[in-house]
Amino acid sequence: MSADERKPILLETVAPASDEIIPARPPPIGFEALQGDEILPPLPRAEESEAYNLDQEANAPLYRKSQYFDDGIRKIDYVLAYEDGKETSHEEQKKQQRRKRFEESLRNQDLQLEYSKKDVSFDRKTNFIKIHAPWPVLCQYAEILKMKMPLAENDMEEFDSCWSKCPNPFELDSDVVKPDPNYFTAPFNRERMEQFHIKNRDTFFTDAQRSRIVYEILSRAEFEDFGTERKKFGIKRLQGNAYIAAFPLHEGPYQSDHSIYASGPINDRHLLYEMWARPKMWYKYQPLDIIRKYFGEKIGIYFSWLAFYTNMLIPAAIVGLAAFLYGIFTMMTDVPTTEICEPNKAGDLIMCPLCDEFCDYWQLKSSCNYSRASYLFDNAATVFFAGFMSLWSVFFIEFWKRRQKEIEYDWDVSNFEDEEETIRPEFEATVTRKRINPINKTEEPYVPFWSKLIRYSTAAVVILFMLCLVIGAVIGVIVYRIVIIAVFAKQKVISQRAPLLTTATASLLNLIAILILNWIYKKLACALTNLEQHRTQTEWEDGFTLKMFLFQFVNYYSSIFYIAFLKGRLSGSPNDYKYLNNERLEECHPSGCLIELCIQLGVVMVGKQAFNNFVELLLPKILNWFQSRTIRDAQKHDHNRVPKQWESDYVMTELQPLGLFYEYLEMVLQFGFVTIFVAAFPLAPLFALINNIIEIRLDAYKFVTQLRRPLAARAQDIGVWYGILKSICIIAVISNAFIIAVTSDFIPKLVYKLEKSPRHDLTGYVNFSLSVFDIKDFPNRSRPLIHENITECRYRDYRYPPTSPYKYQYTIMFWHILTARMAFVIVFENCIVLLAWFIAYLIPDIPHGVKIQILRENYLVKEALFRAEATKRAKAKAEETKQD
Known part of the structure; x- marks a missing residue:
């Protein structure tokens, strides 16, 4: 079958269907009211049936219909949005050409598209393209992406502790947040599809998995730059240009007029809002699954x-x-x-x-x-x-x-x-050199070592320059502290609070500098990371x-x-x-x-x-x-x-x-x-x-x-x-x-108690920690203009007094305290390091229960492979017998 024959029929929305009309109500106010327009009691979920047919359920809430194409069967997995400009402009023609070729590429990948034109949208200027991935496409890319899907129910026994049997006010209500079934999983394979736990094709892949598969296709769909033969690809390059938005849909409103405890959640979004996002749930565990x-x-x-x-x-x-x-x-x-x-x-x-x-x-x-x-x-x-x-x-x-x-x-x-x-699409688009991957023996782009060295060295130099700039900003704050403390100290009213006021104002100034520099950092770090050409998104x-x-x-x-x-x-x-x-x-x-x-x-x-x-x-x-x-x-x-x-x-x-x-x-x-x-x-x-x-x-x-x-x-x-x-x-x-x-x-207090205090307490410690200075020894630039009848003053240090032969030099006590400081650092660090090593030794990296389940899952995967091979051989022998 050719690519053209595989193209689905494109449906175009022209007006709301008659069954979408609902009774008039007062106009909503604000964005959150828009999310709550269809606040209705829960109905049977669309995913519970093979096909959610609107003809069979004419009274279905509008948000349910908004999850599907107009036929009520094909689920919307992704949405693209764009606005029409002046058709005569060169830029608009370029965008139209890009959209046309991009959408052709999507259809060639067997994705199905449905258009909702601007005539029926609220702002009368935005066009929407709804995308659906049929079952064969989902299976194909689930295998390519090596998605792990349910293989068999988890039959491992769970041992409940005594604590788990006690009432726990932090637990979520199990009647509302029901635990998901626990399955052993294996990478999806179309040839062994019958071995996977497929109850319903509509629910086998979750909405999140469906949207991820569609995005994988969107990120690699090709389009040609207007006026050239050079091919480009990826929705990222088109978003903000040919398309103004690309996103998966929420499952519906997050609010309901009915209590979630009485009627249950209308969708997972409603469940997350009530049991996770509400402030009253602050003390509850999160529904992480x-x-x-x-x-x-x-x-x-x-x-x-x-x-x-x-x-x-x-x-x-x-x-x-x-x-x-x-x-x-x-x-x-x-x-x-x-x-x-x-x-x-x-x-x-x-x-x-x-x-x-x-x-x-x-x-x-x-x-x-x-x-x-x-x-x-x-x-x-x-x-x-x-x-x-x-x-x-x-x-x-x-x-x-x-x-x-x-x-x-x-x-x-x-x-x-x-x-x-998988490899980043940006990496594939920018790297021209190719080589054979030694693991999977396929040709893929790569960056040679010498190119990496140049790129990483350039990034390192720029980073070093920026760090010097940051240090310069810190020095600027330090200079501010030095200058402003003198200014505050000269004011009689606040002179005694000069250190406190200086610290507070310098902290605010430092915070402002931090917030300003953050914007520069983001742009620079992003550019440097792109320069390094990382292979995968995780590496980037x-x-x-x-x-x-x-x-x-x-x-x-x-x-x-x-x-x-x-x-x-x-x-x-x-x-x-x-x-x-x-x-x-x-x-x-x-x-x-x-x-x-x-x-x-x-x-x-x-x-x-x-x-x-x-x-x-x-x-x-x-x-x-x-x-x-x-x-x-x-x-x-x-x-x-x-x-x-x-x-x-x-x-x-x-x-x-x-x-x-x-x-x-x-x-x-x-x-x-x-x-x-x-x-x-x-x-x-x-x-x-x-x-x-x-x-x-x-x-x-x-x-x-x-x-x-x-x-x-x-x-x-x-x-x-x-x-x-x-x-x-x-x-x-x-x-x-x-x-x-x-x-x-x-x-210093510890040394004083052990060496200087007769009663081994801190009596006299303040006098011990202050040195004496003769004001006649002040340099001219430091001498106070007014000194009244003062002959000496104190300052925080351990130095000999002016009457000593070692005038203003460090005392022996200074060296005792310095030695004690360094000894404390060494002892403290070594004790923590030894205890950390002992703790790491006692606590295994992988819990024992997880190890057992991993082994059990690996065993089941091997058994499934053996059964698949046995079935394959049996079919081959049956074919041979039939031919004979």
Whole structure:
């Protein structure tokens, strides 16, 4: 049969059918009303019958009819949309030519197309092309894509634990969210079709699988560039040009007038909205299997990881809150803080000015509140909590590895990247060199090593330049801090709060710089990744992710690292201050830099999450409201008109190709705040837990109600993010060790109690940690203009007094403390590393139950192959006997 003979008859919609008229109702308001126009009680699902014939069910709701061609039999698997321009223009002729040849290519692949012209659309300017993949096409591409389909029911016994028999308020209602049947699966093969568990051809392939198969054809369908003989292919090249949209359909409205508990869900979208996206379900488990079935494995794995991460935050948040409460309850009894706050003790000490010339001397007791706040984040519980979080990160990585293996098996993606993933169409289009693949012996494009070396080297140079630019921006913030603290210190009203105000304003400035630079990073990282010419989509996403995360890591964390490890350690002493751009480097407060680090963390972490929540939720709602105005205007003139499903979905916001990347990035950056700097901010896990509980429901609401249904892409795991998380855990151990040893006062206090305190307590510690300076030794540029009757002042350091022969040199105690700091870092890191190795050894990567099921499935696959061969031989012998 020729290609022309295989072409299906094209149907063209001219007007709504008479049975589509529904009783008049008040016009809806807003985009969400459009989604709820057909809020009806559930009817028998279309997928439960061999063919959903509208003639047999004239009263079927309109959204059901909108899922099918006009014949009511062929299901819509994908939709293309385009607008007509001026037919006389050269550009419009070019677009028409591209569409014509592209659609011919689709028909040559046996896809069936139906047109809905602009005359019957709501805006009277958008044309829609509905695409249906018939059964033979689905089977053909399921075999090409090596889709794993049900082979036999899972006959493995499940052992319920005692906990599973107890009532669990977090479980979803099993009467509403019914568990899917559990099957052993195998790669689909048309020759062995009878061995697969096919009850109904209409339901054998899910909507997500159907749309993925159609997209695979769309991404490789050819079209010729207008005026040339050069062939191009792929819907990506045409989208935004010849076509303005390409998307699979949602299954219908997400709301119903009837309770889901009484009548059941009208479709999977309604089920996800009621049991997943509603805020009242915040404490419930997620219906992950349904998420995977509706949105695909890639999105399902993201929500599985997010749920796992959120659950793991619960013990971390409890311990962090306990550490913070310990600081609150012991704050008033802390000896150094009491000495600072009491006038008759260290509070009367005169401190050296915070800036040159215009700053005055100040008494230590004026920083009483600042010292108490610092103690909340710098106490004995900090060390324990830092060690706990370092071990927590190890448990997180090891247990997620196990959970990931379970997901890979349950969702049939174990060998996706090695066996199932296809070459990127962009790679095939741009790479001209060919070679024979040594594995499958087929010719395919490839990039030689020397070309890869040049491309990767170019990308590395550009990345290095951008990192230098980021560091330059951080230095700019540091200069701002140096200048502004002098400005604040000169103001009598706010001089005592100069360090706090400087930190807060610098944090806001840093946040603004981060948000601006993010836009540049995205464009640059995308261009560099395309330059590297990655073979598969997973490789492309991994390369893009590494670049973006490296940018973001430096962007978000560099200023925090400066406060934690550099501030106050390069400023010098009053007799020899260090300067940058003719401005004196800033010092830490006598109570340390930990409170400033905490403020920086809070502003950046909370500010970033608030901005992201705005972008993720409010922006799509605003765009949807604006884009759906044409439908609302049309309904004002004709109240009986109800938008078809493809029209309702068309005006929704599209999930960007890198939309899921930003979801991961937000959470991984948060993971860095929670682990790398947790010693300075013990409440970070609690804030992260609260944010994630909200984040899950916001993301769910966005995916179900505000976005077009995304392509149900497959993925094996969280990709390169796993390696990034492991790297963050290693950095966290080192960072927390140095924060405790260098940034906090834990080690100096410990050394003082052991070496200097007669009662082995902290009485006199404040005086011990401050050195004496004779104001006559001030350099001219640093000497205050007004000094009254003051002869000496104090500053935070361990140096000999002016009366000593070793005037202003480091004391022996400085070297004792430095040695203790380094010893603590070494001991802390080695203990965590040994415990991490022991934990990794104890926890197997693959659960025992999953191993058994994998072996059982492999056995059944082999048995199916043997049966297929036996059947084949029996048929051959029967043919031979018949011929004889």
